[in-house]
Amino acid sequence: MSAEATSDRMSEVSKKFGISPEDYMLPARHMINLLNPDGSLRPESEQGTEPGHEYPLPSPARLMEAYAALVTGRRVNDQNSALVRQGRMAVYPSSHGQEACQIAAALCLEENDWLFPTYRDTVAVLTKGVAPMEVMTSFRGEWHCGYDPKAYKCAPMSTPLTTQLLHAVGVAHAAKLRGENTVVVAMCGDGATSEGDFHEALNFAAVFNLPVIFFVQNNKYAISVPLAHQSAAPSLAHKAVGYGMAGERVDGNDLMALMAIMTRAVRMAREGNGPLLIEAHTYRMQAHTNADDDKRYREDSEVQAWIAKDPVTRMKAYLDDAGLLTDQVVAKIAEDAEAVAKTLRDGMNQDANTDPRELFEHVYSTKSTQLAEQQALLADELDREEA
Numbered sequence: 001m002s003a004e005a006t007s008d009r010m011s012e013v014s015k016k017f018g019i020s021p022e023d024y025m026l027p028a029r030h031m032i033n034l035l036n037p038d039g040s041l042r043p044e045s046e047q048g049t050e051p052g053h054e055y056p057l058p059s060p061a062r063l064m065e066a067y068a069a070l071v072t073g074r075r076v077n078d079q080n081s082a083l084v085r086q087g088r089m090a091v092y093p094s095s096h097g098q099e100a101c102q103i104a105a106a107l108c109l110e111e112n113d114w115l116f117p118t119y120r121d122t123v124a125v126l127t128k129g130v131a132p133m134e135v136m137t138s139f140r141g142e143w144h145c146g147y148d149p150k151a152y153k154c155a156p157m158s159t160p161l162t163t164q165l166l167h168a169v170g171v172a173h174a175a176k177l178r179g180e181n182t183v184v185v186a187m188c189g190d191g192a193t194s195e196g197d198f199h200e201a202l203n204f205a206a207v208f209n210l211p212v213i214f215f216v217q218n219n220k221y222a223i224s225v226p227l228a229h230q231s232a233a234p235s236l237a238h239k240a241v242g243y244g245m246a247g248e249r250v251d252g253n254d255l256m257a258l259m260a261i262m263t264r265a266v267r268m269a270r271e272g273n274g275p276l277l278i279e280a281h282t283y284r285m286q287a288h289t290n291a292d293d294d295k296r297y298r299e300d301s302e303v304q305a306w307i308a309k310d311p312v313t314r315m316k317a318y319l320d321d322a323g324l325l326t327d328q329v330v331a332k333i334a335e336d337a338e339a340v341a342k343t344l345r346d347g348m349n350q351d352a353n354t355d356p357r358e359l360f361e362h363v364y365s366t367k368s369t370q371l372a373e374q375q376a377l378l379a380d381e382l383d384r385e386e387a
Contacts, residue, residue, distance in 0.1 A: 009209060010244060013273045017052035025246050027237040028053040031281065032261055033251040037309050039317025047257075053248065055260035060324055066103050066255055067315050068333045073099035073123035074312050075337035079344050080122070080136065084290045088348040090141045093120040097253070097285035100311035101217045103127055104258035105185050108266050109153075114184045116155045116168035120217075121187050128154045132340050133347040142352050162192040165201035165214065172210040183211045183269045185262075191222025193239065194230045202277065206243040211269040213262070214277045217252060219284040224297040240277035252282030253311040256318065283309070356382065 007021070014024035030048035032055060035041060049055055058066075077096045084092045095102060102124035106115060115128050125135050130147045137146025138157060145156035155171075158164035168186035175182035192198055193216060205212045216236050220227055233239055240247025246268075250261045258280060265276045283306040287294040294303075319325045360367065360375040367375075 009274065013246075013268075014052070019052035022241070024052055025241040025244070027235060027240075027247045027249045027279075031249040031251055032257050033254055034257040034260065035251075035254045035314055035318055037314060039314045039321065041318070048249075055257070055264060058256060058259045058263065060322065062259060063256060063315070063319065064324055064329075066107055066259055067319055068336065069103045069107065069123075069127050070099055070255060070312055070315060071333050072337040072340055073103060073126070075341050076123060076126060076132070076344065079341040080139075081286070081290070083344065083348050089136065089139045091289050091291060092139055093122075093289045094286045095120050095123055095284070097306065097310065098217055098219060098282045099123050100255040100258055100315070101215070101252045101280045101282055102187075103255065104262045105187055105215050108259065108262035109183065109185060110266075112153060112180070112182055113266070114153045114155065114168070114171050114182060116164040116171075116184065116186045117157050118164065118187055118189060118192075119157050119159045120189070121157060124187065125154055125157060126340075128152055130154055132343045136344060136348070140348065140352060142354055162188060162195040162197040162201075164188070165192070166197050169201045169205045169210060169212055172205065172212045173208060176208070176210060181270060183213065183266050185213045185215055185266075187215045187217065189222065190216060190218040190220070190227050190230060190236060191225065192216070193236050194222070202239075202243045202245070202275070205275040206245045209272070209274045211272070212275040213265045213269055214275065215262075216277070216279045217282055218279050219252075219282050221284065221288075221298070223288045223292065224294075226297075235279060237277055237279040243275075243277075245275045245277055246273075247277040247279070249279050249281065252280030253306075253309045253314065255311055255315045282311075 010021040010024065014021045017024060028048050028050050032048040033042060034047050034057065074096070077094050077099065080089065080092045081094050083089050102121055106124045106127035109115060115124060117124050122135055126132060130152050134147035137143050149155050155164060155167060165186045165188060168184045172182065172184040202214060218227065218236055222230060235249050237247035237249045248261060250257050252258065261278060265278055268276060285303060285306060316325065357375065357379055360371055363371060
């Protein structure tokens with residue numbers, strides 16, 4: 001696509017909102033934030049919205065669905081962290097505190113839309129419909145992925161940093177060539193924006209006008225490296241304009257704002273308006289993984305300050321005040337969340353039944369001679385041990 005064609009497309013999209021292409025691509029001057037930390041609705045003048053950046057409130061039914069998933073996500077994070085301490089999982093990158101981002105990313109997609117998660121996006125994958133034990137298989141060390149990506153339209157959780165963005169763009173490009181009405185959400189963290197794959201993915205998506213939403217969970221640290229040492233941009237969302245796409249910033253602990261932002265982003269992408277970059281400001285409340293000592297690079301006072309912004313308590317307060325959370329509803333949501341936690345406990349407390357011979361079965365579509373020789377060698381050693 002030529003520079004002129006890209007400019008024309010931006011002009012056409014911005015006309016829908018009655019603003020300039022520059023105002024369309026640049027994020028709103030203030031972060032989109034609909035709920036205060038105490039759960040009260042912010043005055044419209046303080047929500048960060050402006051012409052071309054308006055976000056209607058989600059319906060009560062939609063918010064209740066999202067809140068139920070949020071409670072389950074928090075319970076899953078806590079349960080998995082306990083299972084790691086019990087030695088039932090090798091490692092777990094908790095998303096405690098970031099669950100609202102992941103719920104919105106998954107819930108705003110339709111059945112045939114694709115999700116490309118990172119290793120920390122367990123809650124998003126679960127919300128996409130993948131069975132709990134299938135989600136957690138990789139963290140147990142049994143398989144690289146425990147579910148069929150094609151069946152769920154959900155890629156494997158990516159441990160290599162940022163590679164999933166290129167895969168997401170590839171799926172979106174293929175869907176567009178086939179004439180499919182598919183939207184792809186590609187998730188990453190702030191650290192990923194420092195990688196070359198981030199640039200290549202965004203540039204390709206913009207040039208070919210692909211229906212991809214790049215969803216950055218800015219949790220302030222790339223393991224131990226703070227954002228200030230990664231980028232000098234006004235915000236990560238401001239990077240969008242350099243590629244010829246729209247960017248937006250949102251409070252990543254405000255489930256209502258996230259649902260509003262992602263719902264519109266998916267609609268915009270599906271209508272052929274090209275890719276979008278969403279930056280959600282959130283915080284990783286726990287260590288990077290159970291192998292990390294976060295006290296070496298951040299103060300406890302910083303962590304404590306984010307407790308008051310917790311997405312679960314914030315959303316609960318809003319729904320309570322709106323009269324949507326009766327005692328019966330609260331009990332049912334907690335019961336459903338505990339059922340998922342029990343599934344994980346029961347599954348992880350069973351010893352894995354693995355066969356080392358399977359290591360060679362899914363490396364290449366056609367097994368190489370060398371790989372076949374290695375498999376035969378291992379099989380011979382195992383047979384002699386069992387004899």
